[in-house]
Amino acid sequence: MKIIRSKEFTAERAWGALDIANMNGVTTRLHWTDAPYKWHVNDGEEVFAVLDGIVDMHYRAGGVEQVAELRGGDVFFAGVGCEHVAHPRGAARILVIETEGSV
Template sequence: MGTPGYDGYVFGQEQAMKVIRSREFTPDRAWGALDIATMQGISVRLHWTDQPYRWHVNDGEEVFAVLDGTVDMHYREAGEEQVATLAAGDVFYAGVGCEHVAHPRGEARILLVESVGSV
């Protein structure tokens, strides 16, 4: 039947288009992901979670867009912990060297754009 939340048309070996219904996507574990696209070394993934991630620093830049739910994004700036509360429609940009961790308030769905293989 396919992946819940995903309608795709396959043309030959490549997918000509995708429709992702993010609110229907719930994997079997926190931070489970649906790979949407890989473009010139950049991955676009839909994540679902109801649990915090872990403190980390990405190898490259990261764009973190909240599609559904609320996320408290903790980050360190000049050695001090800060928190930005992100609602649906909000975007957090983490540049190289930005230490951060996402803490959802309940369930959240997030669109993550980052280098392939990034933490």
């Protein structure tokens, strides 16, 4: 049993993570960041839930870059092959659920 106070979590570096669970090869991790990630495509599907802060999620659909503003409580689902990159506006806390070992 774990209780995690996500608003209290920080990391020493951008995209630092707290491993919460690994359920049959699917990981759930809490990330803290104040800097963009990198453009990437995950090995499988990804659920990206903003718990605190604001994140601009850039993604490419049909070769065209688009941006979705995500606020606390918003969820972004990246299907297989979805190229994307997260750009937080200041500090943000994000719950990420994805295949173990994914980018």
